[in-house]
Amino acid sequence: MNATDSVFQSYGRCCRNEQFFKDFYDFFMDSSDEIRQRFVNTDMAAQRHLLRNGIMQLILVARGMSDRKLRALGESHNRHNFNINPDWYQLWLNALMKAVDRHDPEYDRDLDAQWREVLRPGIELIRGAY
Numbered sequence: 001m002n003a004t005d006s007v008f009q010s011y012g013r014c015c016r017n018e019q020f021f022k023d024f025y026d027f028f029m030d031s032s033d034e035i036r037q038r039f040v041n042t043d044m045a046a047q048r049h050l051l052r053n054g055i056m057q058l059i060l061v062a063r064g065m066s067d068r069k070l071r072a073l074g075e076s077h078n079r080h081n082f083n084i085n086p087d088w089y090q091l092w093l094n095a096l097m098k099a100v101d102r103h104d105p106e107y108d109r110d111l112d113a114q115w116r117e118v119l120r121p122g123i124e125l126i127r128g129a130y
Contacts, residue, residue: 003114004062010111011059013104020103021048027095035088055096058122070122074129086127093119 001009014020025044029036039047054073061067077084097115101107 003118004059006111006114007118008059008063010100010104010106010115011055013106014100015052017103018048020099021051023102024051024095024099027098028092031091031095032088034085035091058119061122061125062118067122067125070125071129074126077126078129084130086130089123089127093123 022044025039025048029039057065057069057073061070076082093116096119097112100115101112104111
């Protein structure tokens, strides 16, 4: 099985429990006071829905789908719109991997590396729009 298939299946296991997305945001907000402040007045249920779709887009692009939606995400997160600091994407990825570790019973160091490898190009595309 290739890395994108492994990550796709891992994500499926994680998505079985809505707590995965809640845990991600707990980990992500705990990584920085600045990030925590960004979510003070956020509808977190809606935000978790956006996260669910965003992660899927990253995986689907890695599997060969058009990157059009990721480019739009990069545009919405650039300095002229949401102004998401490019350094925060590493914190985002680290929080995601903590959540995967907690929710995927098949998580191990190899799967962690696969997740990072599969998501890296899409994350870089988004960061590059800053």
